[in-house]
Amino acid sequence: MKVRTFTAVLHKDEDLYVAECPEVGTVSQGHTVEEAVANLKEATELYLEEFPLPENGRTLLTTFEATYAA
Structure with a gap:
């Protein structure tokens, strides 16, 4: 078994939190941040079993700024 740290990017979509792992591309959701991250962890572990x-x-993960008309 290997252990590796991944990133969870979250945003709120109506009444759910959507969580995405950019390193793998998995996405999940939950009613709380904790539930969304737990579901994302499970989805990512299942994905990594196959791939x-x-x-x-x-x-590598970084950020950038973009300008747009508001």
């Missing part, structure tokens, strides 16, 4: 990540390095 393991390659051993060649870690995914």
